[in-house]
Amino acid sequence: MWQVESIFLGASRKPDDSYQGPEELLLKYGNRHGLVTGATGTGKTVTLQILAEGFSDAGVPVFCADIKGDVAGLAKAGEPKDFLAKRAESIQLADYQFKEFPVVFWDLFGEQGHPIRATVSEMGPLLLSRLLNLTEAQEGVVNIAFKLADEEGMLLLDMKDMQSMLASMAERASELSGRYGNITKASVGAIQRALLVLEGQGGDHFFGEPALRISDLMRTSRDGRGAINVLAADRLMMNPRLYATFLLWLMSELFEELPEIGDPDKPKLVFFFDEAHLLFSDAPKVLVERVEQVVRLIRSKGVGVYFVTQNPLDVPETVLAQLGNRVQHALRAYTPREQKAVKTAAETFRPNPDFDCADAITQLGTGEALVSTLAEKGVPSMVQRTLIRPPSSRLGPLTPDERRQVIAQSPVAGQYDTTVDRESAYEMLAKQAEAKARAEEDQRAREAAQKEEAARGRWTLPDMDGDGRRERAPAKPRASNRQTVAEAAMKSVVRSVGSSVGRALVRGILGSLKKGF
Structure with missing residues (x-):
């Protein structure tokens, strides 16, 4: 050339x-x-x-x-x-x-x-705040979000990463405010609403990977x-x-x-x-x-x-x-x-x-x-x-056909067409929330088991073995009181015979007594 x-x-x-x-x-x-x-x-x-x-x-x-x-x-x-x-x-x-x-x-x-x-991290807090038209106080919250993500090793790549980070900050507001300054739920809510507006305008297409x-x-x-x-x-x-x-x-x-x-x-x-x-x-x-x-x-x-x-x-x-x-x-x-x-x-x-x-x-x-x-x-x-x-x-x-032809022959054709969604703040915070939910469920189960054990151990038996407490022995199976038809008939006969003999004996004794008088 x-x-x-x-x-x-x-x-x-x-x-x-x-x-x-x-x-x-x-x-x-x-x-x-x-x-x-x-x-x-x-x-x-x-x-x-x-x-x-x-x-x-x-x-x-x-x-x-x-x-x-x-x-x-x-x-x-x-x-x-x-x-x-x-x-x-x-x-x-x-x-x-x-x-x-x-x-x-x-x-x-x-x-x-x-x-x-571009990724949210590449955009940075200043330009993101400008894009969302935030106030000075809200911009401060965005700066805290970026700082926290860096410290906790979380990537802010797309809009759902930013939304998840803000939601996490709202839950931990009392903890984080002592370290970074005041974080109000009102400011977090305003930023979330601004993100929703931007998403509705198509801004979510811009944030993500592969980045330019x-x-x-x-x-x-x-x-x-x-x-x-x-x-x-x-x-x-x-x-x-x-x-x-x-x-x-x-x-x-x-x-x-x-x-x-x-x-x-x-x-x-x-x-x-x-x-x-x-x-x-x-x-x-x-x-x-x-x-x-x-x-x-x-x-x-x-x-x-x-x-x-x-x-x-x-x-x-x-x-x-x-x-x-x-x-x-x-x-x-x-x-x-x-x-x-x-x-x-x-x-x-x-x-x-x-x-x-x-x-x-x-x-x-x-x-x-x-x-x-x-x-x-x-x-x-x-x-x-x-x-x-x-x-x-x-x-x-x-024309649309001419444009499509130029795009198809481009040196970057296919490199940016498919979105990549790797693990970032959204996935990491979701895992943390899931682990926290499992831990809370396990804690509730342990507390319920402890209450049940405490209720069973409220009564004790006398110390028969010198160990301070005697466990109740398993009860032996009780014999059945139910009778067969033959057993019932035999017992009826015995009762009848017994009754007759008894009456004869009484009469004999009384007769002897009468003869004596």
Whole structure:
């Protein structure tokens, strides 16, 4: 593969609207981050598309979210159209060709791409609390749950692990409160309800194993082009908090796992954060500080982060100051906030004496942008009014059959499709509960036996053997008193004879006595 040193973005225009020269993004400054802004329908998605194409051609893997389904067109070659040919001619793009790019589709729900998962432990208490929109007190309980799981050797992998851990903490609240701080059943109950809401929104698909391996996002094709990882986000956007938290988790994972490499000749990975305002909307200060820290330090890991949003005011100033490569599409200036956004955007560019930047932002047509990238020695170039180049891949979405074909040919096909449920906190706590129930049942049986023994031993016999107590000897079987018919008849005869003899004897005695008188 040939060596690529820059990405061709388009051609700048002179004040008379004639061709001036190419506008390029130097790859060695590709990890200095960037910003793509503009109102709806001004061409942000196409700019994202040509940036992804350029980085891929240079052998740089890309990760981006597909909010509307249009980015999926990267997987198929574009089709000749008159307006594309006209655009290529006007910017003097002589070698304009249509081609497809190596795309890997991902989907948190496993419907339009390979399932993508993380464990609860990898998410961490801060991001999980942000995802569940918890209060400070409830976040403290989540921190205790993670601490307790570490100390007791329990893995928190999926949502049922977290739910079981919280239930166990509620049962042991009096014991644990003395060690970790107050654990109220109300806080535990609120967290459990938040988990149920998240589960109902499909969040349970995200937590589990096999977890995503960062290395699978950093593949290159056989011809040396970087893989373009496209996250299907049309359904995910129905839960904006899950979308923003997931992308922030992914960015944090890249920061933690990749080694320090300084300033490489080209990035190791480029990360596009579309709808970036969702990341910072209502975000607590600690989370904004976390984003700022990751953006500032991840550059030395060779990762470039490009925020894509409608308004530059969506990104905090502390983060905005670190974004060296800028592409500003048209903004509207009807409301005071929009007018402030135009002014802010204009002030962040290095001025061009040929035009007023603030006026130009409101007058840009579709496919036009103000572009300023880092030039030699990392100095921002003078802002130029630029006509963005046409993409080489398809403009628009894929058909379901085309998507399924790309998924089937993916290098990670079959690796993440089947969920793995190994022993973790849920199973361990279930075993503990079962063992406790058996122990309690055995204890009740022993206590019942002891009571029965005590009741039998309440009466004693005299000491006949000198050992303090004499056990009652087993009773001998008693003879039966029942008679046979013959025995009854014989006894009747004997009684009759006896009675007659007795009467005769009495009469004899009485007769003798009478004779004597």
